[in-house]
Every structure is written in C-alpha cells, then in structure tokens.
Amino acid sequence: MAYLTKIKRKEIEALETKDTKWCKRCKVIKPLHAFNFNATGRKFASIRCIECDKEKAKERNMEKFGITLKQYNKMLKNQGNTCKICKTQVPGGNGRWSIDHDHKTGVVRGLVYQTCNGSLGFAQDDIKILASAISYL
C-alpha cells in the first residue's frame, strides 16, 4: 500500500492500475475490492474506500449531535471503549455506537450500544419508569 500526500491528480492516475484505486480520504492506493461500487465498472467506484465511507458516515452522524470525531474518540476512551450502560465492547447493528443525548437539553450524555439507546427511548428517558422497571424485575 502506498501512502500518498500532496499529489497531483495526474500522478495519482498514473499510479492506479486496473485493480487499484486511490482513496481521496486516507490517500492510500488500495485494491478495488476495498471500494464500494454503485454499479459494475470502475467508473462508479466510490471516491473513498469502504473504511473511509464508514468513517465519513460516522462523522456525519456526529455533526448531527454537534460533536467532532476527536470528542467522540475521547468520549469512547473515557468510557473504556464500552457501552456506558451495559459495558459491552461491541457497538452492534451498523458497527457504530449510538450517540445518546438528553432530548430536553440536546447535550450528549455518552456513547451506548444500540439496544441500550433503544431502552432509554422506550422508557422515555424517565428515571421513574426505569426505577419502576427495576423493582418490577
């Protein structure tokens, strides 16, 4: 894998072969199978590799909650790379942690496993409901 920075489009094209492609985001030449294809044929390959597509989706999701990738990673590290509620180490579903926020204030509370986030939603973030559920169980 070649790592390329500050490189001209023409130089990139010269380095790409029919089996490889340059990723615009991580700036690495990767095999074609590392890219998503919208249709058959190279022309339609994503400008970013699959990993970068995932990262990009993550970033977009963060923007929605007003946090940066740096803040997200710091938050995840601070909670020991686990769900803040059940402590699982696997984010589940789409491979992303759910960004849990206070629906009243909009403040991000932490990163949680998808199902845990759903549980809070079902309980309407209500401590009384959750406490009642605990005694019920």
Ligand SMILES: [Zn+2]
């Ligand atoms: Zn990439």
Ligand SMILES: [Zn+2]
């Ligand atoms: Zn959890």
